[in-house]
Amino acid sequence: MTIFKQLRLVCLLLLGLAWTTTLSFASVDVQSPTICGVSIGYDQAYASHNGYDAAPLRAWEDENQSALADTRASFGLEPGFIAAKAAGALDNAAFAQKTFSQTFSSGGRFAGQTIDDVAAGLRSGAMKPADVPIEFIVRDGNSLILNTRSAQALQQAGIPRSAWNAIDMTGDAAAQARLSGQLQRNGLTSQGILNPTGR
Amino acid sequence: MSIKKPLHTIVVPSTDFTTEAFLDCAGVEPSILFGYELDEMNCLGGISFTKVSALRKRGERFCTPWHIEGAYDTLVEVEVARDN
Numbered sequence: 102m103t104i105f106k107q108l109r110l111v112c113l114l115l116l117g118l119a120w121t122t123t124l125s126f127a128s129v130d131v132q133s134p135t136i137c138g139v140s141i142g143y144d145q146a147y148a149s150h151n152g153y154d155a156a157p158l159r160a161w162e163d164e165n166q167s168a169l170a171d172t173r174a175s176f177g178l179e180p181g182f183i184a185a186k187a188a189g190a191l192d193n194a195a196f197a198q199k200t201f202s203q204t205f206s207s208g209g210r211f212a213g214q215t216i217d218d219v220a221a222g223l224r225s226g227a228m229k230p231a232d233v234p235i236e237f238i239v240r241d242g243n244s245l246i247l248n249t250r251s252a253q254a255l256q257q258a259g260i261p262r263s264a265w266n267a268i269d270m271t272g273d274a275a276a277q278a279r280l281s282g283q284l285q286r287n288g289l290t291s292q293g294i295l296n297p298t299g300r
Numbered sequence: 301m302s303i304k305k306p307l308h309t310i311v312v313p314s315t316d317f318t319t320e321a322f323l324d325c326a327g328v329e330p331s332i333l334f335g336y337e338l339d340e341m342n343c344l345g346g347i348s349f350t351k352v353s354a355l356r357k358r359g360e361r362f363c364t365p366w367h368i369e370g371a372y373d374t375l376v377e378v379e380v381a382r383d384n
Contacts, residue, residue, distance in 0.1 A: 198315035206320055208360065249315075274365040282372020286313035300318060300337070 190269065191262045194237055194244035195293030197283045200300055201249045216254045216299070223258035230255060234266045238273075238280050241291040245280060249297060304370055305377040311345060312336045314373050323357065330355060347375055 205211035211219055222228035233255055236247040246252050247270060255265055270276040284291065314321060319335030324346075333346035358367065370376065 198313070200316050202317065275363055275368060278365040278368035279372070282368060283313075283315060286373050287315060300316075 189263065190239065190244045191235060191237060191246070191265055191267050194246050194262070195295050196249050196252070196297045197245045197247065197280055197287065197289060197293050198249055198297055199287050199289070199294055200298050201253060202300055203250075205250055211251070216250055216257060219251070219254035220257035223254065223260060230260050230264050231266045234268050236268045236270045236276065238276060239269070239271045240277075240280070243291050243293060245284075245291070245293045247276060247280065253297075253299065301381050302366075303379045303381070305379065306370065306374050307377055308347065308375040310334075310347075310373050310375075312338075318342060325355070 203215050203217070205214050205216075205219070207213065219228065219233065223230065223233065233251045234248070235252055235255070237244050238247065239245075252265075255262075284293070287294075314334070316336060317334045318337050321332055321334040324331045324333050329348045329350050330352050331346050331348040333344060336343055336345055
């Protein structure tokens with residue numbers, strides 16, 4: 102076999118693999134719209150090229166192997182899809198601050214934009230919910246959102262929480278320290294606040 | 301072991317700022333400034349540092365729990381232990 106034939110075979114195998122993978126993802130979304138957040142979860146948890154840190158999720162998985170096995174069995178999910186659990190965690194999530202500014206901070210991904218700008222981008226389709234990650238921490242059984250302005254933009258755009266790109270930061274010690282400071286300075290308990298006020 | 305000594309906690313939670321907190325190095329005294337609202341009045345608050353001989357800034361994303369604990373919205377003096 103010449104080198105060209107070998108190369109062609111490798112290319113065909115890769116294309117076949119890509120097609121199979123895409124098909125399996127699509128079938129989950131189409132057949133089970135109630136768990137459409139799973140593909141987002143998969144991306145954030147396992148795609149090492151997208152910049153997200155999968156370590157907290159993997160640590161959580163290690164601690165909850167039996168629950169994971171049950172969930173996978175009941176939904177017929179591949180291991181990566183268990184991140185859907187994280188998306189559901191935001192359903193009743195609260196905030197860790199009483200007020201919020203309309204403009205995003207200059208250090209973040211939406212620097213200089215307002216909540217209205219991001220909400221408009223989401224409504225028009227220029228931006229997808231996956232582009233607006235929401236970090237949260239589970240403390241004392243309460244889910245607390247760390248990205249207040251991003252969450253407000255998603256709410257304003259009418260995106261259901263089940264479709265938010267949820268990132269569990271519970272295992273991140275620095276995020277935990279920031280949350281503690283934020284709650285304390287706002288005079289809040291781990292229950293947080295459901296409706297912060299915009300300024 | 302390094303020790304953190306709290307010196308001052310800012311008047312309003314940083315989540316209540318009406319502007320971003322920013323570092324102003326234009327004058328002879330570098331300052332951290334921020335806007336906030338008090339009794340429906342817009343105010344400018346901050347902390348100025350005198351006799352500064354050097355300055356170093358760490359981005360929030362690179363802060364470890366040690367940098368944050370006890371120092372949220374708080375000016376702390378850090379005393380670094382020198383074992384050697």
